[in-house]
Amino acid sequence: MAGCAAALAAHRGGAAEITVFERAAGQLADRGVGLAMHNDRYAELESAGYVDAEMPWLQLSRRCWYVKNGSAPLGRRIGVLPFPFRTYNWGPLWHELRDRVPKSAEFRNGATVTGVEADPDGVEVTTASGSERFDLVIGADGYRSAVRTAAFAEVRPEYAGYLAWRGAFPAERLMAPELWPDEDCVYAVFPGGHTIIYRIPDGKGGLRINWVLYTAPPPDLDLRFDNPTSLPPGTLAETLHTRLAHIADTQLAPYWGQLVRTTTAEELFVQPMYDFTAPHYASGRLVLAGDAATVARPHTGGGAVKALQDATTLEARLTSAPDWETALRTYDESRAATGRSMVELGRQLGLGLVQETPDWSTMDQRGLEKWWQQADGSGGFGGRRLTS
Ligand SMILES: Cc1cc2nc3c(=O)[nH]c(=O)nc-3n(C[C@H](O)[C@H](O)[C@H](O)COP(=O)(O)OP(=O)(O)OC[C@H]3O[C@@H](n4cnc5c(N)ncnc54)[C@H](O)[C@@H]3O)c2cc1C
Incomplete structure (x- = not known):
């Protein structure tokens, strides 16, 4: 999801040539499992043009x-x-996002990135077909990200x-x-x-x-x-x-x-x-988005939202900053803070919901409300508000 959304963000942000490398061959298989998106986060992402009501959903x-x-x-x-x-x-949502990847972008299936080497003038990306040079690489390659390893080798889930x-x-x-x-x-x-x-x-x-x-x-x-x-x-x-x-x-x-x-x-x-979070969402010509940058435990109900917010923020910075260096610096400042706070929230909810559960057998409605207020703390359940 982060990859499709990042390709759209780069396109809208002015990138003339975009290549998406996807390890999976053919169409990504429909995994058939679900995810939930908070109504308020949906509304923000819809107005940013990344999701819409055409994507099949069920209101809870x-x-x-x-x-x-x-x-x-x-x-x-x-x-x-x-x-x-x-x-x-997950499957239909991914298909809708895939359809938003601009036609001008080259989407390569079955292309596993095996090496990423950045220098001050560009980035060398290696696959089984050889090496190519790019101006910028956005690592939207999930929790075992090769791009994150190139930028921050010390970060381990x-x-x-x-x-x-x-x-x-x-x-x-x-x-x-x-x-x-x-x-x-x-x-x-x-x-x-x-x-x-x-x-x-x-x-x-x-x-x-x-x-x-x-x-x-x-x-x-x-x-x-x-x-x-x-x-x-x-x-x-x-x-x-x-x-x-x-x-x-x-x-x-x-x-x-x-x-x-x-x-x-x-x-x-x-x-x-x-869980983990990278110290920065950008380093030189390498950018991170989605689970490649931060994985918060799923109790937060906000991982997909976070991935899509990364893309909308990247687009906003690329279109408003005077140069790409400033765009990436301000993208990092904004999204790294969100990533850290979601990891914290996930750990807090993990404690309450799994590792140190309260005595559920005696809890009532009032007790539940009080317990949840403490567990959710700053109210980040479902993802943080998208700041402009
Ligand atoms: C149990 C569970 C429940 C969840 N529930 C929710 C929920 O209710 N709401 C919510 O918002 N989020 C939820 N999430 C989180 C959400 O699913 C993830 O945050 C989100 O899918 C991350 O998307 P992504 O695109 O960043 O990463 P991924 O989905 O991991 O995508 C990474 C892509 O990169 C490709 N790739 C990886 N390495 C390479 C390589 N070397 N070369 C080329 N391609 C490569 C992979 O094939 C893959 O397609 C849940 C997660 C879990 C585990």
Whole structure:
């Protein structure tokens, strides 16, 4: 997403020739999983011309918090908080952004960047086809960014100590859908973790059920997460399957546990949680955007928003600054501060929602409101406001 948006930003910012290198061959596969975008952040990005209502979305309005309570199907409802978010399916959202990449830009699929070397006059980019020189390189290449490594080799994603199990499946497979209104996002909380559950568009007029369960892996698990990685569908280690099934059966109320168990192995991912932020968003002729620059834990609900905001800010700076050096310096000042604050927020929410969970069993609506106010602190949930 950051790559498509950055190409649009560079085009609008006056770049005459743009090349996008994308490692994935062909079209990026539809991952079928979801993300949520705060209504206010959507409005800012829409007025900047990066998203619009053509992208299939589902409007949600509230977050219902449930804790297991004996055999009660949904559990006990702790309370309800507002949730003014649109939900999206990653695949269709990416396709819409891809369509915004200007026709004049050259989009190269299956082109893995293996080397990035910057000098005062330009940047050498190496792929299997050889090396090419560019005036400027925007690294929108995700959390294992080659561009970030070239600029800030010392920055390493830090493992947070827990995993996200993630799944999505067609809504037709959901049992008793009438128990759970379409506009409700659910937080099914338990000691040491939680599951966030909401519906997303399938991009073909229907809906999918999307969920993410966060908790620590079993302590005896012989998997190392020091090197950033994710485990795609079908490769889930047996112990991780067993752990997920155990949590679904013992920690989630029957309805939410059954929902998680409805997901097939081919529909499951496991993503170890990492976070980091680069010290700067620009260094000489290298620029960073999206997850390449900063990964905040997904509890912030703002990673995609942050990636798109990076692009809109880059465009604004390129079009208003007297020269590209000033544009990049002011881009860095603005976005690095946001990146740092989102990482902080993600850590704070990670503590409250996973690592040091409160006693959910005794919490009520008032307690929930008070707890959330403390956890969210400066109110960055869903992403920071886009400053002009
Ligand atoms: C469990 C989970 C839930 C989330 N929920 C939300 C949410 O509700 N709301 C929200 O806003 N965000 C959410 N996010 C965050 C959001 O998904 C990411 O922040 C966002 O997708 C990052 O986009 P990106 O384009 O920066 O990086 P990526 O999506 O990682 O894209 C990087 C691209 O670069 C390519 N690439 C990498 N290396 C190379 C190379 N060497 N050469 C060529 N190409 C390369 C890759 O193929 C890829 O296409 C969530 C994240 C997770 C893990």
